[in-house]
Amino acid sequence: MPNALRIVQRNALVYRRTWRGNVLMTVVQPVLVLSAMGLGVGALVDRGGAALPGNVPYLVFLAPGLLAATCMQTASFESSFPISGKMTWQKNYHAIAGTPMRIVDIVAGELAWVALRLLAVAVAFTAALFAFGAARTPLVLAAVPAAILTGLAFSAPIMAFAATLKNGGNFNALFRFIITPLFLFSGVYFPVTRLPEWLQRAAPWTPLYHGVELTRGLVLHTLTWPSVAVHLAYLLVMCGIGTVAAVWTFSGKLRA
Amino acid sequence: MAWPELLTMRRDEVPSLRRALRMVQRSLMVYRHSWMVVFSGFFEPLFYLLSIGVGLGGMVTDVGGISYTAFVAPGLLASSCMNGAVSDGFFNIWFKLHYQKTYDGILATPMRVVDVALGELLWALMRGSIYATTFLVLVAVIGEVWGPPVLLSPTALLAAPAAIIVAASFSAMALLLTTLVSRREQFDYVMGLLVMPMFLFSGIFFPVSQMPAVLRWVFQLVPLYHAVELLRGLTTGHVAPVLLWHLTFLLLGGAAAFVAAMRRLDRTLIK
Numbered sequence: 036m037p038n039a040l041r042i043v044q045r046n047a048l049v050y051r052r053t054w055r056g057n058v059l060m061t062v063v064q065p066v067l068v069l070s071a072m073g074l075g076v077g078a079l080v081d082r083g084g085a086a087l088p089g090n091v092p093y094l095v096f097l098a099p100g101l102l103a104a105t106c107m108q109t110a111s112f113e114s115s116f117p118i119s120g121k122m123t124w125q126k127n128y129h130a131i132a133g134t135p136m137r138i139v140d141i142v143a144g145e146l147a148w149v150a151l152r153l154l155a156v157a158v159a160f161t162a163a164l165f166a167f168g169a170a171r172t173p174l175v176l177a178a179v180p181a182a183i184l185t186g187l188a189f190s191a192p193i194m195a196f197a198a199t200l201k202n203g204g205n206f207n208a209l210f211r212f213i214i215t216p217l218f219l220f221s222g223v224y225f226p227v228t229r230l231p232e233w234l235q236r237a238a239p240w241t242p243l244y245h246g247v248e249l250t251r252g253l254v255l256h257t258l259t260w261p262s263v264a265v266h267l268a269y270l271l272v273m274c275g276i277g278t279v280a281a282v283w284t285f286s287g288k289l290r291a
Numbered sequence: 292m293a294w295p296e297l298l299t300m301r302r303d304e305v306p307s308l309r310r311a312l313r314m315v316q317r318s319l320m321v322y323r324h325s326w327m328v329v330f331s332g333f334f335e336p337l338f339y340l341l342s343i344g345v346g347l348g349g350m351v352t353d354v355g356g357i358s359y360t361a362f363v364a365p366g367l368l369a370s371s372c373m374n375g376a377v378s379d380g381f382f383n384i385w386f387k388l389h390y391q392k393t394y395d396g397i398l399a400t401p402m403r404v405v406d407v408a409l410g411e412l413l414w415a416l417m418r419g420s421i422y423a424t425t426f427l428v429l430v431a432v433i434g435e436v437w438g439p440p441v442l443l444s445p446t447a448l449l450a451a452p453a454a455i456i457v458a459a460s461f462s463a464m465a466l467l468l469t470t471l472v473s474r475r476e477q478f479d480y481v482m483g484l485l486v487m488p489m490f491l492f493s494g495i496f497f498p499v500s501q502m503p504a505v506l507r508w509v510f511q512l513v514p515l516y517h518a519v520e521l522l523r524g525l526t527t528g529h530v531a532p533v534l535l536w537h538l539t540f541l542l543l544g545g546a547a548a549f550v551a552a553m554r555r556l557d558r559t560l561i562k
Contacts, residue, residue, distance in 0.1 A: 056479030063483050071491035076347070079359070079497055085350035093350075211331035219342035229349055 038136050042144020043151065061156055064105065065163035072224070073097050073167060088226060089255045098169040099178055099254035100223035102160045103185045103246040109156050110186030111193055111214050113149050115206045118197040122288060132289040142281045146190060153186040154179070170254065177253045185246030188270040189214075191277025198284040217243040222251075245269045306409035306553065310402050314410020315417070317397075329418060336371040336426050337433075340364055343496065345438045354498060357527055358439035364430045365450065365526040366495030369518035371426060372419055372458040377486055379415035380465030385472065404556045412462050412549075419458030424451050444528025453525055456538070457518040460545030464514060467548040470555040489515040494523075517541055 050057070073094035080093040087096045121127040131141060157179040164170040164178075196209070220234065221227070221243035227235055238244045249266035252258030322329055340363065348359035355362070387393040394407055427442070427450060434441035442450075472481060492502070493515035499506070510516045521537040524530055 053476040053479075056476050056483070060479045060483040064487065067488055067491050071496060075492075075497035075501055076351075078501060079351045079354060080347070083350055083352040205325065205328070207325075207328050207331050211334055215335065216338055219338050220346070224342060225347045225350060229346055 038140035039144035039147055041136065042131075042141060043148050046145075046148045058155075061159045065101070065160040066166075068101060068105075069094065069098060069163055069167050069169070072101075073169070088251075089257050091255060094167060095169045095171075095255070096251075097224065098160075098164050098167065099251040100221075100247045102157065102164070102178060102182045103250040104218050104221070104223045104243060105160060106153050106156055106182040106186035107189050107243055107246065108214065108218065110149055110153060110190040111210070113152055114145075114190040114193040115197050115209065118145065118194050119200050119206075122198050122285075123200070123202055128285070128289055138285045138289060139282055142194065142278060142285055145194060146187060146278065149190045150183055150187060153183040156186075157182045164254070172256070174256070175254050178250045181250045181253055182246070184267075184270050184274070185243070185250065188242055188246065188273040188277070191274050191281055193277075195277055195280035195284045198281065198288055217241060222247050242269065242273055306403070306405035308409070310406035311410035311413055313402065314397075314407055315414050318411075318414040332371075332375065332418070332422055333425055333429075335374065336367045336422075337429055339367050340430060340433065341437075343367075344441075345433075348438070357443065360434070360438045361441045361443055361527060362523070363496065364434075364441040365522040366493075366519045368423060368426050368430075368450070368454055368526075369457060369493075369515060369522050370490055370495055371422055372454055372518065373461050373486070373489065373515055375419045375422060375458060376415060376461035376465040379418060380412065380462040381469050381472075381481070382478075384411055384466065384469050388469070389475075405553050408466060408553060408556050412459075412466060415462040415465075416455070416459050419462065420455045423454035423458060427451055427454070442526050444526070444530075446524075446528050446530055447526045450522050450525040453521055453538070456545075457522065457541060460541040460548075461514065461518070463545040463549040463552060467552040467555070470552055489513060494519045511540075514541065514544055 077093035077097065087093065089096075128141060132138070160182070161170070161175060161179055164175060193209070197206075220230065221238065221241060223243075227238045227244065230238065245266040249258070249263065249270070252262070252266075340360070344360040344363040344367070348363065351359040353359070394404075397407055398404065427447070430441040431447075468481065468485075472478070493499070493510075493513055495515075499510055499516065517537040517540045521534055521541070524534045524537075
């Protein structure tokens with residue numbers, strides 16, 4: 036078994052104690068959010084007759100964007116408190132670093148674990164997409180890897196950041212000033228073309244925008260190949276830089 | 292247990308305000324070092340208002356005769372009271388209780404469990420009140436500058452004290468919740484089955500009248516629904532006797548939760 040998988044195995048053993056509530060949340064969340072925002076607010080939006088890309092009902096517009104955004108939130112949460120806790124309070128990584136595990140293995144293992152969690156979130160969400168009639172072709176399944184990639188693009192740099200914090204960490208500023216604004220203004224709830232001019236120009240520089248465009252484009256078939264390449268490149272580069280940074284910050288803490 | 296006993300407190304269950312204020316003093320000292328946590332709380336409802344209220348609102352025609360921005364804003368005020376109560380009254384206190392053992396040290400002094408609880412409640416209430424008033428001022432400005440007006444009637448002035456009552460009521464309920472949750476894993480149930488459904492379906496984002504009529508009775512039991520209706524009535528000037536019913540529900544619900552929380556804290560936490 037590759038060393039990184041040992042981390043996955045370890046996390047899975049811990050997860051066995053807590054999975055019930057977590058699985059419930061994973062399954063219930065998309066159903067609740069799609070009912071309230073997709074159907075409830077959707078009824079108000081569709082009555083207003085505002086034009087959405089592809090002229091789809093609001094629910095169909097919203098669902099794939101929410102899929103990507105939910106993966107961002109799950110990945111961010113899983114890469115913040117748990118990582119910081121294992122680094123400072125519980126000192127798990129210090130113990131692990133005393134074994135043949137290398138730091139690269141630890142980071143790769145944690146990322147693989149987040150990817151697994153994202154897979155569960157994305158599959159549950161996609162199932163809800165079918166149940167709500169927001170999925171039109173089997174190609175929707177391509178949205179699953181796109182959403183997972185979106186999540187990992189956030190996971191890696193946040194892990195790098197989490198490892199640097201003391202005392203279990205304070206992620207307030209990260210969530211309140213980065214994750215929440217991205218969630219609200221990256222084109223999930225309304226097209227970015229409705230934003231003020233300066234925010235519209237800023238949007239293509241932000242990560243969730245690419246995740247949302249990619250995931251939504253795959254579901255609604257509105258993608259062109261050059262734009263796929265741009266979205267993928269942005270997310271992959273962010274993931275790569277984040278991973279390198281995480282190996283660096285983990286080393287800083289564990290080799291001291 | 293008979294009802295009268297549920298609603299009356301024994302003398303040792305009655306907290307002392309003087310001691311409780313010591314807890315507030317402690318919080319003030321602690322948060323001097325993590326002011327970011329307090330400061331950032333202002334922005335959450337504001338971001339939601341700009342995104343859902345203004346951005347998404349641009350795609351929605353009026354709701355019941357008022358602009359979508361004016362419809363959503365009081366709802367977000369109510370939900371920020373709830374979120375504040377959940378994070379301060381539930382998560383924070385829970386962690387202090389089970390992990391940081393903050394209270395163990397405090398209880399070795401003349402402070403009693405009920406004093407500590409009242410103090411934490413007062414602190415949550417202070418934060419909630421500041422957030423609520425600031426939010427009202429901010430939405431008034433946003434309404435003037437960017438979008439359709441949000442505060443449609445002079446009765447909006449009453450929304451500030453009403454929001455403080457809402458915050459107090461939710462804080463007491465959150466404190467009761469703290470005493471009912473014993474394991475960390477149960478957080479997922481609290482969020483997934485209680486907080487999130489309330490946030491999404493209490494009429495913040497769309498009128499509850501859109502939902503099946505069967506649910507109308509269920510909503511009479513949902514605190515956030517009462518809070519949203521009360522605050523929306525005041526900010527939009529749709530003042531009707533039914534607002535008194537919403538207010539009564541929140542006051543009685545909060546008081547009952549407070550008494551129950553005091554009793555449970557005293558019985559279960561002193562080992």
